[in-house]
Amino acid sequence: MNDNILVSIAIPMFNAEKFLKFTLNSILNQSHTNFELIITDDGSTDKSVEIVKSFNDSRIKLYVDGLNKGISYRLNQQIDLVKGKYFIRMDADDIMFSNRLEKQIDFLENNPDVDVVGSSAVIIGDLNEVIGFRLAQIPPSYEDALKTITFIHPTVAGKTEWFKKYKYDEELIGAEDFDLWLRSRENSVFKIIEEPLLFYRDPLKFKLKTYLFRLKQQRKIFRKNPYLTNHPFKQKKMILTSYLKSNLALLINTVGLDNYYIARRNKTLAGNISLQDYNDPLLKSLAKK
Known part of the structure; x- marks a missing residue:
């Protein structure tokens, strides 16, 4: 020790x-x-x-x-x-x-x-x-x-x-x-x-507001990331995927499948x-x- x-x-x-x-x-x-x-x-x-x-x-x-x-x-x-x-x-x-x-x-x-x-x-x-x-x-x-x-x-x-x-x-x-x-x-x-x-x-409690905020912050990173800036197609794909995740989270929250979303x-x-x-x-x- x-x-x-x-x-x-x-x-x-x-x-x-x-x-x-x-x-x-x-x-x-x-x-x-x-x-x-x-x-x-x-x-x-x-x-x-x-x-x-x-x-x-x-x-x-x-x-x-x-x-x-x-x-x-x-x-x-x-x-x-x-x-x-x-x-x-x-x-x-x-x-x-x-x-x-x-x-x-x-x-x-x-x-x-x-x-x-x-x-x-x-x-x-x-x-x-x-x-x-x-x-x-x-x-x-x-x-x-x-x-x-x-x-x-x-x-x-x-x-x-x-x-x-x-x-x-x-x-x-x-x-x-x-x-x-x-x-x-x-x-x-x-x-x-x-x-x-x-x-x-x-815990199995989906914090939608927090999750959406973090995705927004990640998009800030993607927009200024040097590697992605040099690969604009990949950059656009990452940003689009992030927006899709946000929309999916909103849908899952609306239909009440939050616990499943966290547990997976x-x-x-x-x-x-x-x-x-x-x-x-x-x-x-x-x-x-």
Whole structure:
């Protein structure tokens, strides 16, 4: 175990009171204990800030300015603040496997050429029930990367210096990670740990407004992407496909097939599998609450 290595876990937080205790407990009980937890609040109006302050742990560093600036701004703020060798992404409603940090740090230490590593994830709902499994895979080509997300964003860990070099585009809220992986792909080494290291909260509730906004943001990327600009036919095709996805989402929402639309993204796990089926003592205790 590389417990002598300081790493930085970063959570951008906005109105996260419902699941925040689960998230923080999963971090504070990591097998790798040498970390700082940077939490930047984005103008929460619920009890999120109070919940963070209720945890008496010197590794937690909370930043509150009362403003709502968006996730991209908060991520860049965190990148400027962190002191660890590695930058660990985390959302305020997900749950880490208790060995997540250990696994990813060991991987990065043993593969010094790798800039960013992600993992697969087990998908959970609002009651911590297991919904499915999402296998992470690096798109084999640039064109493939234009059609799918490279990483499950909150599973990534990477060199802090790499994140300081590339940062996030603050105008692309909702597609900030999609843009980041595209911009950096040709000059970076990305890898995946195929085993899941995160319980990713993605309940079967289709957020139409959010989905349509993200597609709109992706179209902004397609319009200014250098590769697509040099291939105008492909560019038009990508933009048209995005508009078709928007129309399809509107249709599916109208006919009430939202759950099917969300569920098809995740592989179904065989049998009646729950959190207790994973060999993780912390998660077993959370499942009982």
